[in-house]
Amino acid sequence: MDFDAILLARLQFAFTIAFHIIFPSFTIGLASFLAVLEGLWLTSRREVFRNLYLFWIKIFALSFGMGVVSGVVMSYELGTNWAEFSKMASPVIGPLLAFEVLTAFFLEASFLGVMLFGWKKVGPRLHFTATVLVAVGTLISAFWILSANSWMQHPVGYEVIADGTLRATDWLTVIFNPTFPARLAHMALAAFLTTSLVVGAASAWQLLKDRMQPESGMALRMAIGMFAIVAPLQLFAGHVSGENVRAYQPLKLAAIEAYWTTRADQPQSVLGLPDRDARKTHYEVEIPGVGNLIQGAPKDEVLKGLDSWPREDWPVVGLVYWAFRIMVGLGFAMIGLGAWGVILLLRKRVEASPWFLRACVAMGPMGFVAVVAGWIVAEVGRQPYTIYGVLRTADSVSPVGPGQVSASLLAFMVIYAIVFSAGAIYILRLIAKGPAPELEQPPEADGRAPGSPLAAAPAEPEVAP
């Protein structure tokens, strides 16, 4: 297969999966947030929770729809563009992806209908159950896809048989790969962080306009509680993932930290411009003597540099290096925002601090940026392999010419640009309007379209105490 077709196929996959990952990383957290809100509403019967639920479910419906349709693409793109990978990997990860469809996708899709449209059709407890099942479905989905991904990063529990194909030898080892628990925790926490930052930003935006909004005040407090706890946990989960990289993918670690030479007592590169051809980092800011320490390795331990591997096995060093720094930098910003928020919470001054509210707004989209950056670290860092050390990307690609791949890439870009801009506009409009219930609601003229998820929502919770 020629170089152009491989590059185009990679660009197409990177583009479609980066687009897709935005939505699950938001809806995984949002589904759980909605389940919590509905649970609180049913137990406390406080209106603020109902109003928040009815507000965020609209945004959930918009984002979930985009996640579903961009996800259907992935289930066919593996075949259209990565046929050789599919044939090679299926004996091992085929069941994992099949289980994702069977345990998660049907559950989410079926109960989503009840969650969005079933208000008057089922009782409040059954409706709450539907919300919880959708939330559980999103997490089960993350479980399987990260299990498959972990195996591609660190293939174990398989053998190569005589005809060159793979066979699983131990399913539990395949599914519960040593790199899997930390990766799943890292992704799930990232999803909760992303959601809490968006909820925080939307609420802060409302409070900047008008401090006296109980819904936005409550949502902001819940969001602060979430990211203040999760951001430090994420630092820990990320560190464990990093230790896995050092243990199982030392080449990726060398790219992340731009270790050009193999040595003990590695310096820590802070910032710079890695140059693969010159084998050095230009304009580098480095701290000598702390690299090993940051990796949790003794100072005299030899950490492999890129020179330990042939040049054709290196990933794109600059991309991995910078994506990692963006992710970690944002992670620390999130920890800072959480600490600031907790201090204000304790002083009961959250609404009264416009600079904190502005910071929340600015950090709103940063969860998405960090998630995409993290995926670049993980997936570009795995290159030039699709199955690490087993199958090279160049040998994974379908026998499809560059003409078809470039035409379809262009079509994806156009359609995704339309869908993404429209979706973003609709979500931002909702956020601008806010969760506070409108005071006057003439039954027909409130702009609420018939058939919208909320048209059938009861005005009062119908739960028996």
Place this chain on the structure above:
Amino acid sequence: MTLDLPLIWAGLIALAVLMYVLLDGFDLGVGILFPFARTPGERDVMMDSIAPVWDGNETWLVLGGGGLFAAFPLAYGVLAPALYLPLILMLLALILRGVAFEFRLHGRKRGKAFWTFAFAFGSLMATIAQGFVLGGFIQGITVSDGRFAGQPFDWLTPYTLLVSAGLVAGYALLGGCWLMWKTQDQLHGDARRWASIAGGATALLLGAVSLATLFVHPRIAHRWGFDQGAFDLAAFLPHLPIPLLGAVGLAIVFIGLAKRSHGWPFLGAALVFLSGYVGLAASFFPSIVPYDIDFRTAANADNALGLMLVGIVILLPAILGYTVWVYWVFRGKVSADAGYH
């Protein structure tokens, strides 16, 4: 006793695709009929009738694709590149019409008009693309050394255009019958008219596709008893129930229409699809990539198929159970539900 895992999985994948065609078929059909509605209000009702279930319906397509990847990786790895352009077209069209469900509610004047168009156009294009995939599949795929070895536009022939037209008519029939079942008043009357036109077109095109298949593909003709002008009754007779099932389905559609039944025509349309589907299966079995790769060659490792079988034996009844429950929750006429208006 050992289980014939490849055979069981061939049956399960076939079931997933059939479920997809029947379920997403009617909601794509509603999209195809969208431009013919009289008022925006009628379009709202049409969309309301499928909004709670379309996502579940489309999941069968993911099971079809993901299941093929997991159970018959060789077939997946050959068919997807061979049908590259129609598959991508289908995915893009499904994106447009899928997001339109929510976007149409949020668009203002121009936005709403655009997503109304996107829903109708996306549904139509997705159906046309599925027709290309089906037609290209029936025509046969050029394979060498376990890889697709043909040209990008191999699938594009007069035959696939005919199959596509037939599928558009068939989905419109399913959609029209669904709307007759789920709506009332003027829209119900319109749906009856759409269903009878689509029913006539489906009958004609199904006949035309069947004949064209016999003429274009001697292997299939041979299996059905037509061999270079000769007719072998003994080969044909075992297949006779299949076209009969289609005829019964069409009869139920048209008698139901004439008797002003609300629900029966949908059942009839489903039987027509079942007959076409079984007819295809009977024509190809045991090929999974016509005509070079059979399902046993393409099957995944036994331990993978076995593991998945354990999973699906537990999960499929649960999925079917809650799918039925969701349809039960949303039973009845759409506009009769006070909550929606």
